Amino acid sequence: MSESIVVGVDGSECADHAIDWAADEAVRRNRPLHIVHAVDSSPYRAPLFAPPETIERLTRLSHRVLDEARERVRQRHPELQTTTLLVAEYAPKALMRESEKAYELVLGSRGHGGFSSMLLGSTSLRMAARTTVPLVIVRGDTDAQGEVVVGLDLTKEEETTLSYAFDAAALNEARLRVVHAWLMYPTYIEAGYAPDDEKVEAEIRKQVATVIAPWRAKYPHVEVVEEVLIEHPVAALTNASRSARLVVTGAHERSWTAPRLGSISHGAIHHAHCPVAVVPR
Template sequence: MPGEGDVLAPECPGEEPVFAGVERPLHIVHALESWPYRAPLFKPAGSTERMTRVGHRLLTAARERVQERWPGLEITTALVAEETAQALRDQPDKAFELVLGSRGRGGFAGMLLGSTSLRMAARPAVPLVIVRGDAADRGEIVVGIDLLRDAGAVLEYAFESAALRDARLRVVHAWQTFGTLVEAGYAVDADQIELDLRAQTIEAYKPLRTEYPSVDAMDEIIMEHPVTALSNASRNARLLVVGAHQRHWAAPRLGSIAHGVIHHARCPVAVIPSA
């Protein structure tokens, strides 16, 4: 099982790992989904042994690849015979965050998100980073906040990520009601609304500016749908941070904003659990 503060990452060929902190160990998990071969009718001779050998080779290759770039990083691996999403849910009890790839088989190029990533994002126990787009070494950290919800955990993660990467932080609040009111014929003082929203946004992250004095933080108020605003902001970002905003009154479901963002973002997305 992972040690305290581990970063968990399933083996993901072709993806560069994204770490929130270089001091944390990395635990690489490969899930061996053997259910098609459990029925005698579909189980070729020696299939379990072959799948196990392949799984261990994948883990070894992943470990060697990471060690080439981060030779001093503490790395452990695990081969788990379980359905992928369940195997990952069983792992992060003491982890700092979970890192997944975004491979999928969707019908649209802009929505190629794997089902495992989407299922894990619906109820993350720890911060979940979905690696998609260009995992650039440069660029700013973008965090989207909802002023109607407690954004403390989301902002804390974003400020820490910016401090660790020595990156500028852009705090974005998008307000979609503006266009609706205008279309309905209401008189709207756009300038005053933007001033009020900016003041609330600055107040939300003000305590963290003291805690992270090295972080160059700026705020941006955008009068459009949050998914559109954050997806556009992600084009020049190295990481986009959003809250999960789960709905607790029914089955666990990912909030609509986070759901849209992880489908359309152009950079890795960190989904932070609701408090």
């Protein structure tokens, strides 16, 4: 069996959007869909906090979440091979395990546990920093028919990010916009260093073209736009996302103590106007 598309659900409206996106993705990629609902029941196990029937009620509600998710998929794609799983476990831990052998993990931007003013739920944020497979956080307009946008950092290894972005553009028959944004730090200017912006931009464009050239050759049918901007990278990706169907960014940076989400990826998943794919480097 091919690697599945795993989607985490909790019965929220954001999870419904994630289910729709994941089901469409599974059909596009001809892969099975695996729906996971994780419930951390530990606070309810002690008699001090809840009577015995509370666990039974929680179980019934959890099965209802999965049943409704599966029915939503069936109505959208009746022929899609779909499985479900209910686990009594901390959600990030369960999702990490279930996605280890998956092609992709899909989550909503927020679940039932977050405040309405939160831009991103804790589970999505934790998984973005730790994921070992591409993670799509579904937010904004999920039915957009626009281009695929990928952020390019010339200081990092971006092979896996570009591979995912070109593949997504080819799969959706969409244009791919490669965005590289940069800023001159004010301290340099205050110190009397005044760079020739046009000269710097021309050199950066040459570097971007060099990085992209092999991918253009590999995907000759994908229309590619290379965009170099003197702007903060998060602002550049956020602006580009307004007319995009998907933003693709590298996942995390190395840390001596723990996985850490890079600042650009962190900003993109909080502020983009469309789904964001976070791809491990």
